Amino acid sequence: MNLLKISWSNIRFRPLNTLLSVVLLAFGVGIISLMLLIKDQISEKFDRNIKDIDFVLAAKGSPLQSILANVYHVDAPTGNIKVADAKRIVRNPMVEKAIPLAYGDNYEKFRIVGTNKDYPDHYGCEVENGKIFEKPFEATIGYEVARDAGLQVGSTFTSVHGFDRAAEGDPDAHHHDKPFTVVGIFKPSGCAIDHLILTPVESTWLVHEHHADEETGDTAHSLDHPEDEEGHVHDEPSPSDPDGDKEMTAYLLIKRNKGAFGMLSKQTEDTTMQLANVAVENSRLMNNFGIGLSTISAIAMVITILSFISIFISLYNSMKDRKYELALLRTMGGTRMKLFALILSEGLILVVLGYVIGLVLSRTGLLILSKTMKENFHYGFDKLGITPYEFLLLGITLLIGIVASLLPALRALRMDISKTLSNG
C-alpha cells in the first residue's frame, strides 16, 4: 500500500474519464513529437544531401523541381540538357566543381544514376565492399539497394526505363538487355547515395543509344573494348566528351566565388538550360514545409489544451464525488499534505501515461510514414530515440498535470472534514 497504489486505483476506477484525458493528451503529445521528429530528420537529411552544392544546372522548368530531382532524388527531372551546351557553364572559371548526373532507368525502383567518382567523393561516401565503378555497366550501389533488392558484389541486373516503374508485374515496363554488374557497395552515409545505383555516365548513354536506334556499332565498340573507356572516365568527366548529341540530366555545381549565380545564370538565358540556386530553393521548400508542420502543430496544441481541461474537469469532479472518501482518509490518520499529494499524483499519473502513449504513437506514426515514404521516395525516418525536444515536451506535460490538478488538490487540502462528514 502506498500513495501511488491508491492514486492508480482511483484512476482505474474511473476508466472513461481517464480514457478521455489520456487519449487527448496522447494525441496532442504524439502529433507534436511526430512533427518534431519529421522536421528534425528531414532537415538533417536535406542538409546532408545539399552538402555545399550551390547550384543545379538542368533543363528549364521549375527550379524547385530540379533541386528535388537532382539533389534529393525525390522528383522526376525537368528534362535533359545537351552536354555541348552545358560545357560553357561547367567550364566557367567561377565553377569550382561540376558533378554530372544522367538519369533514365531504374532497377526495382532504385534510380540508376550515371555520374563519375566526384559524386560519391563529394558526399564522402566510401565503398564498403568491392570497388567504385570504372567501366560502363559497372555499378556501385547504395547499401539500401543492396539490402532491399538483394544485390551483392558480382550480381548482375538489367535496368528498366523510367524512374518509378517496378520491373515485375508491369508488362509495359521496358527492359534493357545489357546487364549491369555490381562491383561495389557503399557504406551507409545517410544521403541519397544510400538508395542510388551509381554507374559511369557512359552506361546510361549506351543503354539509351542502343534503345534509340537499335544500332549496335557504338555500343558494341565500347563493350568490346571497355578498357578504352576506363582512363577516360577517370581523367576527364563526361563534359569533355566528344559530345555530339550526348545529353546529361543535370550538373551539380560548386561555385568558386561569390556572385557566381547571376553571371552563370545569364549564360543560360538563350539555352534550354536553367540554373537553380540550391540555398534559395531549399529555404523556400523548408518554409512551405514549415507552414504545414506549424499548422499541424497548432492543431496538436489545441488538442493538448483540451486534454488539460479534460484532466482538470475529471479530477475536479472526482474530487467532488470523493469528498467523503477524502474526509475518511483524514479521520484514519491521513494528513492534509497526503491528500494534496494524492490528488496531485493522480494528475501526474494521467499526464505521464498520456506522454508515454503519445511517444509510442509518434514512433508508430513515424514508422508508418517512413514505410510509405520509402516506397515512394526511398527516404525513411529511422531515428526513433528520444530527442531533446521531447524532454522539453515531458516538462510541459508534467506542468500541465501539476497545474490541472492543483486546484482540486488545494480543495482537498483545505477541506473541512467535520462539515463534510456531518452533511453525509
Added chain:
Amino acid sequence: MLQTTGLQFKYDQGPSFHFPDIRCGKGEHLLILGESGRGKTTLLHLLAGLLKPTSGEVNILGQNTSGLSDRNMDQFRGKNIGIIFQTAYFVESLKVIDNLILPNYLTGVKIDRTKAKNALGRLNLESKINNMPANLSIGEQQRVSIARAIINEPAVILADEPTSALDDKNAQEVIALLEEQAALYGSALIIVTHDKRLKDRFTKQISL
C-alpha cells in the same frame, strides 16, 4: 482513557453547545443519547479532534488533544481513535482488504494483512476480502468499518449512530460486534446515538 472538562462549542453564526463532562476508562462502554439537534455529532467530532472546542478540553491517553496541530491531530487520531460512522465510507476504488489496511498505511504503522484478514474472519467476512466495498450489503459494510476502526488497536472507539440505518437484527449484531471488538484491545467504546433500541444494552449512559 478519555475525559472531557467544560467542553463548549459554538458554530459561526450557528448554535452553541455546552456538553457535560465525560469520562470513559479503559474497556468501558459509554452510550451518549440525544435527539436530533442536541449536538451529538458535534460532540463526537470534538472527541475525535475533527473540531476544536471553543473552550474546555478533550483528554485522551493523558494528551490534551485540543492543543495538537492539525497534522499531529490527524496522526494521533489515526493511531489512537477508531471511528465508525452512520454511513460506512470507503475508498471505493480499493478492495475490502486494502481499505482495511489503510489506517496502517496512513499512520505509518507496519502493514499487517494477516491481522486484517483475521479481523474480517471474526466478522464473518473472509469471503469478501477481495470484493469492492460497493458490492457489499449495508450490514456487511458496517461490519467492515468496525474491522477497520480497530485495526490500529485504538485506545478509543467512537461510533456515530452505528445502528440507525440498520434493521433490528443487523443493529443487534453490529452492537454485539462493536462490544466484542472493543473488548479485544480493551478500547474505550463511546456510542453516540438517538437509537432507543440501544438504551437497555448499556449501563453507562449520558443524555444530551
